[in-house]
Amino acid sequence: MMRIGLFLLTNLAVLIVFSIVFGILSRFFGLGAVHGAGGLNIASLAVMCGVYGMLGSIVSLFLSKWMAKRSTGTVVIDQPKSTMEKWLVETVAKQAKAVNIDMPEVGIFDNSQPNAFATGWNKNKALVAVSSGLLHSMTPDEVEAVLAHEIGHVANGDMVTLALIQGVVNAFVMFFARIIGSFVDRVVFKNEDGPGIGYFVTSIAMDILLGFLASAIVMWFSRQREFRADAMGAKLAGRDKMIGALNALRPAEARPDQMPENMQAFAIASGQAQGFSIANLFRSHPTLDDRIDALKKYSPSKS
Template sequence: MNVVISVFGLTKYFHDIKLLLVVSVIVGFSGSFISLLLSKTIAIHSVNAQIITTPQNATEKWLLNTVANQANQWNLAMPQVAIYSSSVPNAFATGPTRNKSLIALSTGLLEGMTQDEVEAVLAHEMAHVGNGDMVTMTLIQGVINTFVFFAANKIAEIIASSQNNRALERGIHYLVSMVLQILFGFLASLIVLWFSRHREYRADACAARLVGAPKMIAALQRLKGDSSDLPEGLTAFGIASDSKDSLLATHPSLDNRIARLRGM
C-alpha cells in the first residue's frame, strides 16, 4: 500500500489532515482484518492440522466432548477442534469471531500430559475464545497501525515539503515515511506485546475458575523446559511460554503465571 500510494503520487494530498486520517485507517485496519478473517485457514495450513470431524478413537471423542462442555459453559458455539503433529507440547486458539473459532493441540501435548492437564489447556484456549482475544488483538493492532501510518506520513510530509523538485519531494517522503513507520511500528509493538502478556494471565485465571487452579498449575508446570515451535504468526496464540519476562515477550514466564494462579 505504501508503494502504491507513493507511485501514484497520492502523498501530495496528505497535507489534508482528514484525508490522511482516512487513508491511515484504511491502511491500518485492512491488513489486520484480512489476517483475522483468514486466521483459521492460515493456522490450519501452517501446522498441517487435521480437524476432527468424526472421532476415530477414545481420545478424540473425549476432546470433542470436553470442548463442547466448556463451550456450553461460555455460551459459545462449538469451536472446531484439530490435532497437528509435533513433538513439542503446545496448543492455540484462533478464529475470526467467538463463535467461529478453532482450537488446535499438538500430538506432543496429548501424549505428554494427563487428561486433567489437557482439560486445563483446553480451558485456557477456550478462555481466549470466550474473551474475544483474537478480535481485541486485531482492533488494537489496527488502531496502532493507523497512528503509526498517520504520524510517519505527517512528519514525512513536513520534511519533504521543503523541496522544490516534485520527484525529489516524493522520494524523500517515501523514504522518511518508511523509516519512521519501522521505528514507530517497533515502539508501538511493545503495546501489543503488553496486551498479549496480559491476556495470558487472564486466560489462565479463567481456566482456573473453569476446571480448578491445581489442574492449570500442573499443565503449566508440565510445559517447563519446552519452547514454542509454532510459526511466527501463531506464536502469540500458543500456550507455551517464554522462559523469562521481557518487553518483547508474547507470554509472561511460566513461573510468574504459576505464581499468579497460586495467589488466586
Template sequence: MKRIMLFLATNVAVMLVLTATLSLFGVNRFLTANGLDIQQLAIFSLIVGFTGATISLLMSKPMAKMSTGARVIDPQAPGSAEEQWLVDTVHQLADRAGIGRPEVAIYEGEPNAFATGAFKNDALVAVSTGLLRGMTEEEVSAVLGHEVAHIANGDMITLTLIQGVVNTFVVFLARVVGYFVDRMVLKNERGGGIGYFATVIVCELVFGILASVIVAWFSRQREYRADAGSAYLLGAREPMIRALARLGGMAPGELPKSFEASGISGGKSGLGALFASHPPIEDRIRALMAAGGKR
C-alpha cells in the same frame, strides 16, 4: 535474539512493501501535493491500518490448519477414544463458557495448543501430539480451558483491533514526519520527494517497533486472563497451575509467526520480553495463585 531479528526483519519487509506500493500508485504524492491534508491522511491511515489486521483475522482458521497440518476431528466419527475425549471436553468447556462449540483439531508437533478464529461461535481449538503425550488428562483439560477462555474473552478480535489501531498511528505519524522533513528541512515544494519517501520508511520501521511492544504487552495481559478463565471453567486453579508447571519443563513447540501469539506457551526474558506475546511461566503461576482462580 535470532527470533527478535526475524520479527524486526518481517516488520521492515511489510513496511517497505506497503510504502513502495503506495508510492507506485501515486498515493503519497497525492497526499502531499498541495499541503498535507490531515483529514484525508487520517482516513487513509485508518483504512490501511485495519485492512491487514482484519484480513489476517478472517483468514486465521484456514491458515492455521494449513500451516500446522492440523486435522479437524469429526465430532460424529472420532478416530479414537482420545479424540472422542478431546471433542467432548472442548464442547463441555464451550457450553460452560456460553459460546458456540469450536472445531477441535490435532497436529503433529512439540507441546503446544492454540485457539483461533474471527468469531466466538466459529472458532478452532487445536492441540499438538506432543502436548497430549506429555500431560495428564487433567492438565490437558486445563490447557483446553485456557484456549476456550481465549475464545470466550474475544481475545482474537481484541488483539486485531489493537493491532489495527497501532498500525493506523504508525502509518499516520510516519507520513506526518515525512511531510515535515520533505517540506521544512529539504525545502521540496512539489511534495512526495525522496526525502519524504525515505523518512516514511525509517519512521514506519521505528514506530512499527514501538507499536509491536504495545501489542505484545496487551497480548501478555490476555494470557493472564485466559489462565484465570481456565480456572473458572474447571472450578479450580490447581489444574491450570500444574499444566503451566508441566509446560515450563517442556521444550515448547513453535508455531508459525503469524499466529504465534495464539499458542499456550511462550515467554522470554531480557530484551526479548518486550516483544514476547506471553509472560514467563513463573509469572503466570504466581498470578494464578494470587488471583485464587477468579475470572
C-alpha cells in the same frame, strides 16, 4: 513456501479490499489526494491510514482459522477415531457450554513440542487445536486445563480484541510516519513540489521504528489476555490443574518455538526464557513464573 504463500495471499486481499473501500470513501465523502501542492492532506491521510491499518487486521482475522489450519497442518476431528479424540471433543463441548459459546472445531496438529492454540473471527466460529506433543507429554488433567485456557481465549473474544488493537496501532504508525516524512522532506530537503526522496526514505524508516515501538503496546495487551485465559482455565478445570499444565510447559519454554511465526501469539507456550529483560516487553506471553504466581493469587470470585 506455505508461509510465504499465505503472507502474500493475505496482503493481496488487503490491497484489493483497501482499493475498493478507499475508492468508495473518496467518492462519497469528497476526499482529495493525500499529496497536494500545499503538502499533505491531513484528512485524506488519516482516512487512508485508518482504512489500511484496520483492513489489514480485519482481513487477517477473517482468514485466521483457514490460515491456522494450513500453516500448522491441523486436522479437524470430524468423527473421533480414538478414545483420545472422543475425550478431546467431549471436554471442549463441556467447557464451551459452560461459557455459553457454540462448539468450536477441535483439531490436532503434528508438533513434538507441547502446544495449543485457539483462533477464529468469531467466538461462535472458533477453532481449538492441540499438538501431538502435548497429548503425549501431559496428563489428562493438564490437557483439560490447556483446553480450558484456549476456551477462555475464545469466550473472552481475544482474537477480535487483539486484531482491533493491532489495527489501531498500525493506523497510528502509518499516519505519524508520513507526517514526519513530510516534515523532513519540506524542512530538511526543502522540497516544496510534492513528496520527494526525503519523504519516502523517512516514512519507511519511521514505519520500522514506530512499528517496533508500537509492538510493545500490542504485546502488553497480548500478555494481559494470557493472564485472563489462565484464570478461565482455573475456573473451568481447577487452579491446581492449570498450574500443573503451566509447569508441564517448562521443557517446551526452554526450546526454540516450533510454531509458525503467525501463530506464536495465539499459542499457550511461547518458547521464551524466564526472568525479566527488556526483550520481555516485546513478548506475546508473560513468563511461566509470572503466570503461576498470578494463579496462586487467583480466586474464582474475581472472575
